[in-house]
Amino acid sequence: MIDPALGSLGAQIVLAASSDENHPPENIIDGNTETFWMSTGMFPQEFIIRFAESMKIALVTMHCYNVKTLKIEKSISDDATDFEAISEKEFEHTEGHLQTNDIPLNGTTATHLRFIVTSGYDHFVSVHRVSVE
Amino acid sequence: MVKLRSRCLLVGDAAVGKSALSQMFRSDGAHFQKNYSMTAGVELVVKSVNIPETSDSVELYIFDSAGRETFVEACEKLWGQPSVLCLVFDVSSELSFSSCGRWLERVRAHCQGLHIPGVLVGNKSDLSSRREVETSVAQEWAQSQGLQYHETSAKEMENCEAPFLSLAQLFHALYQDRLQTIQNLA
């Protein structure tokens, strides 16, 4: 399965709410679950992925830790405006291993996806990988 | 370099000096400061604190809740998910000290099991002739509750930075700890 969210295929992170220099948001789209973006305190926390071109998305898979509630919004504009809500999830708490969650998006079309972590199971959350199909 | 953000609850009985303390902290050697007046008796002070011997900083968003009971519920709604707690009493008022347990319970109930680093602050240390709460007693109670203890005088500008520096350091240590945990997972 090809993975167009990978940075190597031209996707970019155009915004992230917070950052530790050692754990930048680009780690979300490097295809590697060993590298991660770490939030640096308080909620909500968000990041926006821009695709190289408009995409039809059946499913988003997210590897993360301590995320409790997540909202996903999409934009079909070129400049990351006019976001509309498309999904809202509550993830189960895991201990000792990453949370892996599939979020079906039913073939929606988007140029950007915005991920908003509205609450966590701890003060800090990490996002290790986002991929789309 | 890491820039952390921390939501700090400032609670305690009315008139113990919460607002005086946060205003002293805000106006002293600030790198970045803002001041908002909010509805329902909650004031927000934002100030960044450097963590000694690192290039890291913690931006404290200090929510100063009004102590009057009528405001409490409205304040609780604005607490959100707190990061750290600053619990204040007045060393010249035994009553304000005895309320601390109730404040702590209320905050913990709101936090749903999440560990919140905190400090206990005995303010008005300048009122030595009217002191009703001995340092050792406050210290001991703080320790039993896992809180660090500081005495301050907002009036005499004594030690007002210390509780907030402690909170920033506690939050920074928590970040380091959680980062380690996550690194070990990956």
Ligand SMILES: Nc1nc2c(ncn2[C@@H]2O[C@H](COP(=O)(O)OP(=O)(O)O)[C@@H](O)[C@H]2O)c(=O)[nH]1
């Ligand atoms: N003597 C003395 N008075 C103080 C001190 N801090 C605050 N006050 C006074 O205590 C009163 C209540 O202070 P305030 O900050 O409004 O208390 P809050 O209700 O807890 O926010 C005011 O009259 C302050 O001037 C202090 O360190 N020493």
Ligand SMILES: [Mg+2]
């Ligand atoms: Mg006040």
